[in-house]
Amino acid sequence: MNSISLHNVLPEVFVHRPDNSSDLWLQDVTFERGHLYLIEAASGTGKSSLCAYLTGYRRDYRGTISFDGRDIRKIHTYEWTGVRRRSLSLMFQELRLFSELTAWENVQIKNQLTRHKTDAELAAWFEALGIAEKRDVRIGQMSFGQQQRVALIRSLCQSFDFLLADEPVSHLDQDNSQAMGEVLMQEARRQGAGVIVTSIGHHIDLPYERVFRL
Amino acid sequence: MKLLWKLLRQHISIGQLAGFFLANLLGMLIVLLSLQFYEDVVPAFSGEDGVMKNTYLILSKRIAAVSAFGGEAQTFSEEDVRDLRNQSFVRKVGAFTASQYQVYASLSMGGVGMGTDMFFESVPDDFVDVKWSGQGGQANQTQLLAGGEVPIILPRTYLALYNFGFAQTKNLPKLSEGIISMIQMDILLRGEGGREVRMKGRVVGFSTRLNTVLVPESFMRTANAELAPNATVQPTRLIVEVGNPADDAIVAYVQERGYELEDNSLDAGRATYFLKITATVVLAVGLLISILSFYILMLSVFLLVQKNAQKLQTLLLIGYSRARVALPYQLLTAGLNAGVLLFSIALLFWIRGWYMQRLWEMFPALSEGSVNRTLLLGLALCCFVSFMNALAIRRKISSIARPR
Numbered sequence: 001m002n003s004i005s006l007h008n009v010l011p012e013v014f015v016h017r018p019d020n021s022s023d024l025w026l027q028d029v030t031f032e033r034g035h036l037y038l039i040e041a042a043s044g045t046g047k048s049s050l051c052a053y054l055t056g057y058r059r060d061y062r063g064t065i066s067f068d069g070r071d072i073r074k075i076h077t078y079e080w081t082g083v084r085r086r087s088l089s090l091m092f093q094e095l096r097l098f099s100e101l102t103a104w105e106n107v108q109i110k111n112q113l114t115r116h117k118t119d120a121e122l123a124a125w126f127e128a129l130g131i132a133e134k135r136d137v138r139i140g141q142m143s144f145g146q147q148q149r150v151a152l153i154r155s156l157c158q159s160f161d162f163l164l165a166d167e168p169v170s171h172l173d174q175d176n177s178q179a180m181g182e183v184l185m186q187e188a189r190r191q192g193a194g195v196i197v198t199s200i201g202h203h204i205d206l207p208y209e210r211v212f213r214l
Numbered sequence: 215m216k217l218l219w220k221l222l223r224q225h226i227s228i229g230q231l232a233g234f235f236l237a238n239l240l241g242m243l244i245v246l247l248s249l250q251f252y253e254d255v256v257p258a259f260s261g262e263d264g265v266m267k268n269t270y271l272i273l274s275k276r277i278a279a280v281s282a283f284g285g286e287a288q289t290f291s292e293e294d295v296r297d298l299r300n301q302s303f304v305r306k307v308g309a310f311t312a313s314q315y316q317v318y319a320s321l322s323m324g325g326v327g328m329g330t331d332m333f334f335e336s337v338p339d340d341f342v343d344v345k346w347s348g349q350g351g352q353a354n355q356t357q358l359l360a361g362g363e364v365p366i367i368l369p370r371t372y373l374a375l376y377n378f379g380f381a382q383t384k385n386l387p388k389l390s391e392g393i394i395s396m397i398q399m400d401i402l403l404r405g406e407g408g409r410e411v412r413m414k415g416r417v418v419g420f421s422t423r424l425n426t427v428l429v430p431e432s433f434m435r436t437a438n439a440e441l442a443p444n445a446t447v448q449p450t451r452l453i454v455e456v457g458n459p460a461d462d463a464i465v466a467y468v469q470e471r472g473y474e475l476e477d478n479s480l481d482a483g484r485a486t487y488f489l490k491i492t493a494t495v496v497l498a499v500g501l502l503i504s505i506l507s508f509y510i511l512m513l514s515v516f517l518l519v520q521k522n523a524q525k526l527q528t529l530l531l532i533g534y535s536r537a538r539v540a541l542p543y544q545l546l547t548a549g550l551n552a553g554v555l556l557f558s559i560a561l562l563f564w565i566r567g568w569y570m571q572r573l574w575e576m577f578p579a580l581s582e583g584s585v586n587r588t589l590l591l592g593l594a595l596c597c598f599v600s601f602m603n604a605l606a607i608r609r610k611i612s613s614i615a616r617p618r
Contacts (some may be wrong), residue, residue: 057530057618059617059618077536077615080615083532083533084532084533086533092531096532098221098525099546100221100224101217104221105217109218109529109532114533120260158533
């Protein structure tokens with residue numbers, strides 16, 4: 001997948017809102033593979049909704065979203081499996097980690113499916129993000145900031161054309177967000193992928209090529 | 215798969231699954247047992263006689279008070295037989311041939327002799343299941359009449375009458391079938407013109423269904439030709455092989471023609487018919503319980519899927535296919551169903567062992583019915599239920615995967 005385009009898109013819940021002026025909603029916007037984007041917005045302006053639309057688990061919007069020109073409303077349920085496994089990776093704002101599993105198992109459950117990274121590479125990421133000693137700790141017993149790093153690693157163990165990171169560093173300090181930015185960009189560049197980061201203010205310091213305000 | 219199972223087994227309710235297991239076990243056991251019991255017991259009605267098959271009926275003309283003295287024909291004409299042959303329920307028709315000569319049988323044991331006037335009848339050999347032992351079936355009938363031994367089949371009721379009626383009150387020894395078959399009788403045949411033939415006779419079998427003294431057809435033909443060359447023989451009774459003794463058309467035909475059916479010859483057919491109905495009802499109850507238990511399992515699994523909906527959705531969003539996340543639950547239900555099948559088969563054999571013992575006490579010669587059909591039915595039911603489970607789980611998972 002080389003491009004994600006939004007044409008006149010507006011979440012259904014915003015239809016009756018008096019002011020819908022935004023860099024994204026009701027605009028023509030295209031995200032290109034290989035580029036780095038930041039979407040900045042206040043809470044409740046539809047960032048997470050956009051991520052849900054792009055990954056195909058919500059359709060409550062008006063307008064057209066297309067991948068390489070194909071309307072994503074026409075993508076069948078079984079095709080989404082392939083899109084999510086090979087083309088589009090999402091790091092959820094609410095992380096969606098499995099609290100019954102350890103940090104390592106949460107990453108493995110994805111990597112066993114994609115067989116994208118070796119155990120050594122995954123261990124190196126745990127090390128780089130400062131959570132190596134938390135590998136075998138159950139997710140439920142980790143802080144949200146630690147969980148964010150596990151979620152990032154999980155989102156990186158697959159091939160992707162675009163990576164959506166929904167508020168990836170909301171609970172991290174400057175040093176840790178920097179480390180996360182490095183790991184994320186290193187993998188994205190290696191794959192030649194596009195990266196779309198959302199933020200409500202505190203964001204990873206990266207050379208964004210375009211910034212959208214919702 | 216291990217991690218997936220670790221994740222998805224959360225919220226499994228052992229109580230619910232145990233409830234399903236027991237309910238389905240009960241249903242499956244009833245289904246299998248009713249079929250197996252039917253398979254095992256049917257031979258008791260169809261094969262117990264050992265002489266006649268249960269699909270044979272015996273027809274005679276009704277003896278009315280007037281005709282008994284009037285001389286109206288009590289015999290079946292050739293046309294009667296032809297008409298009967300054309301009925302759809304009839305497979306084969308054979309005539310009873312009566313002896314046209316006098317028969318006197320005597321017995322001497324230890325110097326005490328007893329004798330009686332009697333008669334012989336015969337039916338075509340292929341209507342009789344046992345082989346005629348002795349010389350009756352052999353070719354040289356002339357030699358036979360000149361002092362050979364004729365095999366005889368007696369009604370079993372004669373033996374019962376002697377053992378439980380006569381011998382009981384007279385303090386005489388009771389006779390088993392084996393002992394009787396060792397006794398040789400002297401037979402005197404007296405035909406036209408006072409011609410006499412002396413020969414031996416031996417009882418070779420007992421029939422519960424043929425109320426007559428039966429000799430081989432070939433012997434009868436020779437004896438009638440030799441001893442009563444001028445008599446015309448018309449049958450008074452017919453033996454009919456029918457496809458289904460429970461066929462309503464038989465009773466209708468018999469009533470319409472004014473024939474009489476030897477009643478108990480239909481009993482086995484009726485018993486089989488009622489057994490079939492009972493087995494079917496029990497089978498239906500078993501199936502109903504199975505269906506209800508299927509719903510218990512489905513509700514339990516749906517509840518499980520609902521409770522794990524968030525996890526399942528996350529798995530789908532990180533790239534798992536619907537088939538892959540449905541698989542653990544499908545394997546769970548298939549495993550439970552297979553467990554139920556194996557357990558119910560084990561229980562079936564255990565219960566079967568118990569009731570076969572009782573049946574053998576009643577019918578020592580009873581042969582075991584085949585278990586193949588029962589096992590096949592169990593396997594088919596198990597596969598069908600597992601397939602339906604798998605389909606329902608897949609649909610449930612798909613409903614979670616569908617974009618909102």
